[in-house]
Amino acid sequence: MTNTFSFDLQNTDGKARTGVIHTPRGDIRTPAFMPVGTAATVKAMMPESVRETGADILLGNTYHLMLRPGAERIANLGGLHRFMNWDRPILTDSGGFQVMSLSELRKLTEKGVTFRSHIDGSKHFLSPETSMEIQRLLGSDIVMCFDECPALPADRKRLEESMRMSMRWAERSREAFGDRPGHALFGIQQGGLEEDLRAESAEALQSIGFDGYAVGGLAVGEGQQAMFDCLDFAPDQLPVDKPRYLMGVGKPDDIVGAVKRGIDMMDCVLPSRSGRTGQLFTRQGVVNIKNARHADDPRPLDEACRCPACRNYSRAYLHHVFRAQEMISGMLLTWHNLTYFQDIMQGMRDAIAAGTFAEWEAAFHAGRAQGDIEPL
Numbered sequence: 001m002t003n004t005f006s007f008d009l010q011n012t013d014g015k016a017r018t019g020v021i022h023t024p025r026g027d028i029r030t031p032a033f034m035p036v037g038t039a040a041t042v043k044a045m046m047p048e049s050v051r052e053t054g055a056d057i058l059l060g061n062t063y064h065l066m067l068r069p070g071a072e073r074i075a076n077l078g079g080l081h082r083f084m085n086w087d088r089p090i091l092t093d094s095g096g097f098q099v100m101s102l103s104e105l106r107k108l109t110e111k112g113v114t115f116r117s118h119i120d121g122s123k124h125f126l127s128p129e130t131s132m133e134i135q136r137l138l139g140s141d142i143v144m145c146f147d148e149c150p151a152l153p154a155d156r157k158r159l160e161e162s163m164r165m166s167m168r169w170a171e172r173s174r175e176a177f178g179d180r181p182g183h184a185l186f187g188i189q190q191g192g193l194e195e196d197l198r199a200e201s202a203e204a205l206q207s208i209g210f211d212g213y214a215v216g217g218l219a220v221g222e223g224q225q226a227m228f229d230c231l232d233f234a235p236d237q238l239p240v241d242k243p244r245y246l247m248g249v250g251k252p253d254d255i256v257g258a259v260k261r262g263i264d265m266m267d268c269v270l271p272s273r274s275g276r277t278g279q280l281f282t283r284q285g286v287v288n289i290k291n292a293r294h295a296d297d298p299r300p301l302d303e304a305c306r307c308p309a310c311r312n313y314s315r316a317y318l319h320h321v322f323r324a325q326e327m328i329s330g331m332l333l334t335w336h337n338l339t340y341f342q343d344i345m346q347g348m349r350d351a352i353a354a355g356t357f358a359e360w361e362a363a364f365h366a367g368r369a370q371g372d373i374e375p376l
Contacts, residue, residue, distance in 0.1 A: 026089060028057045031255075045338070058086055067124070074139075095146070152220050203237075213244055231257070250270065
């Protein structure tokens with residue numbers, strides 16, 4: 001175990017990278033997918049079950065935790081790790097994205113954002129300084145600087161103003177974060193889909209100096225091809241020797257395409273949210289377990305999968321408990337999706353190390369293009 005935060009880049013294959021982020025709470029193998037524990041829980045999962053899927057790190061949401069149960073309460077109870085019984089690394093976002101997307105009543109100024117809670121309408125204020133303090137109270141291992149994330153499409157003037165304010169906020173975040181050995185602060189690149197604005201943002205962030213760098217402001221409505229076009233240049237503008245984190249992505253195809261373009265870390269609610277709604281990701285594409293075709297099917301969801309839903313239960317059972325709205329449905333289906341996402345990450349790590357990423361990617365897409373197995 002280490003007492004410091006560091007990144008060890010081990011192998012590359014094209015732009016795809018594999019390595020290890022070292023933290024005092026354990027190593028994070030990259031490329032890494034971070035399950036989202038919005039309110040100090042990955043919905044429908046026990047922490048030890050999340051770990052069994054292969055996750056090295058979870059993401060917690062500053063916005064949700066500051067509103068309920070409150071950062072000071074969590075701090076008084078021993079910090080977020082103890083509170084949610086997860087002893088490995090946790091990354092917390094800054095709260096900025098949720099403020100922009102969830103709070104209808106908000107006022108944005110240079111100082112920060114005043115907003116009303118989506119829970120009870122109570123008034124709150126978030127700034128770079130308050131975000132750093134809340135994340136300090138939570139005790140997260142990786143802290144994100146406070147930024148603004150405009151929805152796309154947006155006009156260039158709006159993107160310029162937003163990005164430059166986010167860079168000023170990044171400097172304030174760095175100052176407020178201070179010196180916290182063993183904890184890391186990541187800067188967030190903004191600039192929409194504009195290469196020159198992304199370059200300006202990356203240069204500003206590097207002049208401030210961060211432990212890692214995120215590509216922010218994507219997966220906000222621009223579409224996959226536009227996102228990939230941006231990722232063809234955005235990661236290259238960031239330091240080679242620091243982790244690169246693509247925020248809020250995504251679907252399996254998005255993840256593989258992002259790693260191909262040099263991304264090391266990702267997060268998304270998709271596997272857990274989809275599990276609860278009966279949408280399952282398999283090596284042969286997407287399966288909707290609610291469909292009647294599964295009602296009499298004794299076969300597993302995915303024969304190659306190691307999760308309990310596939311090892312121990314039939315499609316017919318998974319269909320039944322979903323249609324009956326039994327709690328075990330969300331548990332088993334979420335476990336499956338998270339396992340599948342972690343298996344993708346392990347497959348990419350192995351392929352990059354072996355120099356066979358292109359072959360692995362081709363097999364990945366070919367398998368998913370087959371579609372689900374034929375009905376009985």
